[in-house]
Amino acid sequence: MLEKDKRHEECHMKEKCIKYDICPMVLVQKIVSGKWKILILWYLSYNTLRFNEIKKRLPYVTQKMLTQQLRSLEEDNLILRQVYPVVPPKVEYSLTEVGKKIIPILEMMHGFGADYLEQGQAKQNNTELLQET
Secondary structure (H helix, E strand, O other): OOHHHHHHHHHOOHHHHHHHOOOHHHHHHHHHOOOOHHHHHHHHOOOOEEHHHHHHHOOOOOHHHHHHHHHHHHHOOOEEEEEEOOOOOEEEEEEOHHHHOOHHHHHHHHHHHHHHHHOOOOOOOHHHHHOOO
16 A cells, blocks of 8 residues: 555544544644635745735735734744834744744645646636635
């Protein structure tokens, strides 16, 4: 049996899901689901960024939505919100050690996306894909 087939089979084993009270794949989906979370993690994989720097990289996200997504990532311990006691307020976001573990997965997703685009598989242009619904 191929290694990936074995992992797929194990994920569906009742004992594994009972052990963790949730299937690991379902957990990952829950943690990174959200229209902007993967892109936020991707940008933070390169640099520590302030709120407005993230906002500039995601021009279609509203301030409210970005705040919600950042808070959720912080609650899941994927990002760190560092507040500096200065005036005007300074807040920076960076990946935690747990968050850094997702970087190889993000790189693989980026590679898949690039290959997918090269093969002409994308049906929509990038603007339509990024606009908030």
